[in-house]
Amino acid sequence: MFIDYLIESIKKKKSPVVVGLDPRLELIPDCVKKKYYDKYGKTFKAASEAILEFNKVIIDNVYDIVPAVKPQIAFYEQYGIEGLDAYIKTCKYASSKGLLIIGDVKRGDIGSTSKAYSSAYIGKSDIEGEKLEAFPADAVTVNPYLGDDCLKEFIEDVEKYSKGIFVLVKTSNPSSSQIQNLMSGDKKIYEIVALMVDGWSSNYVGEYGYSSIGAVVGATYPEEAKMLRKLMPNSYFLVPGYGAQGGTAEDVVNSFNDDGLGAVVNSSRAILYAYKREKDELVENYGAAARKEAMKMRDAINKTLEKHGKKYW
Numbered sequence: 272m273f274i275d276y277l278i279e280s281i282k283k284k285k286s287p288v289v290v291g292l293d294p295r296l297e298l299i300p301d302c303v304k305k306k307y308y309d310k311y312g313k314t315f316k317a318a319s320e321a322i323l324e325f326n327k328v329i330i331d332n333v334y335d336i337v338p339a340v341k342p343q344i345a346f347y348e349q350y351g352i353e354g355l356d357a358y359i360k361t362c363k364y365a366s367s368k369g370l371l372i373i374g375d376v377k378r379g380d381i382g383s384t385s386k387a388y389s390s391a392y393i394g395k396s397d398i399e400g401e402k403l404e405a406f407p408a409d410a411v412t413v414n415p416y417l418g419d420d421c422l423k424e425f426i427e428d429v430e431k432y433s434k435g436i437f438v439l440v441k442t443s444n445p446s447s448s449q450i451q452n453l454m455s456g457d458k459k460i461y462e463i464v465a466l467m468v469d470g471w472s473s474n475y476v477g478e479y480g481y482s483s484i485g486a487v488v489g490a491t492y493p494e495e496a497k498m499l500r501k502l503m504p505n506s507y508f509l510v511p512g513y514g515a516q517g518g519t520a521e522d523v524v525n526s527f528n529d530d531g532l533g534a535v536v537n538s539s540r541a542i543l544y545a546y547k548r549e550k551d552e553l554v555e556n557y558g559a560a561a562r563k564e565a566m567k568m569r570d571a572i573n574k575t576l577e578k579h580g581k582k583y584w
């Protein structure tokens with residue numbers, strides 16, 4: 272099942288780091304973009320080709336030191352069909368390098384519509400009995416705010432296709448408290464969502480005691496993470512907000528259990544565009560700069576886990 276593959280890869284690579292594949296055209300080096308602009312003009316096709324080349328270089332430089340990548344679909348959708356083509360090809364390439372794919376798609380709708388979303392992202396699309404995969408992923412992020420009928424369809428596909436989901440519980444953005452921290456009875460909304468996740472989790476626990484039904488918990492809210500860790504002991508946390516949003520290794524430690532497992536930490540901008548902080552002549556080595564940054568992040572997190580007695584390796 273998904274969660275066992277993830278944990279085995281974390282242990283093998285000694286790394287709980289997830290590289291977020293969020294291609295921002297304005298930050299992709301000119302040396303990558305120029306040849307496609309020359310060939311296709313300033314078009315979606317050129318953007319898509321530049322993104323794919325950029326992503327492949329990043330993947331080539333990190334596949335042996337991280338267990339998973341998290342492409343954020345919004346950065347591809349904005350370039351239409353060509354952008355989605357780059358998304359699919361990126362996922363397939365990352366998979367071919369042994370990486371797990373966490374599609375950051377944040378879907379969720381009324382049950383019957385969620386079924387279509389789930390077929391698209393972790394299940395199979397049915398064409399007159401022929402079952403086809405539309406977008407490749409091992410797990411996806413889902414939005415729980417329509418209630419449990421919206422997640423039921425995803426959970427069915429988790430079971431049927433050995434996939435995973437990460438439910439938005441406490442997001443990393445500055446205004447996440449506006450709704451997620453509202454009180455309902457004696458609990459905050461995010462605590463109620465966490466208890467729902469815990470309820471769903473228990474049926475999908477794998478070999479290492481963790482469930483393929485996980486939770487998104489932002490690195491920017493370490494105190495909330497501490498409490499959420501207790502509310503969802505079997506759920507793996509996907510922790511975004513490290514680096515560019517200010518989250519540090521000390522901030523993410525509460526998301527891990529005492530066994531040193533229980534969380535993967537995502538960083539997108541800080542890794543992908545690390546070359547911007549290097550000397551100009553190193554622009555063409557953007558892949559090496561990303562690798563260096565991912566290793567720095569891995570080492571910082573591992574060192575902090577060890578300091579807190581949470582060694583997993």
Ligand SMILES: O=c1ccn([C@@H]2O[C@H](COP(=O)(O)O)[C@@H](O)[C@H]2O)c(=O)[nH]1
Binds near residue numbers: 441488513
């Ligand atoms: O609570 C959340 C949920 C998702 N994200 C996504 O993670 C990355 C973070 O990118 P950085 O460049 O490392 O800030 C991005 O894709 C977000 O959409 C999140 O940040 N917080």
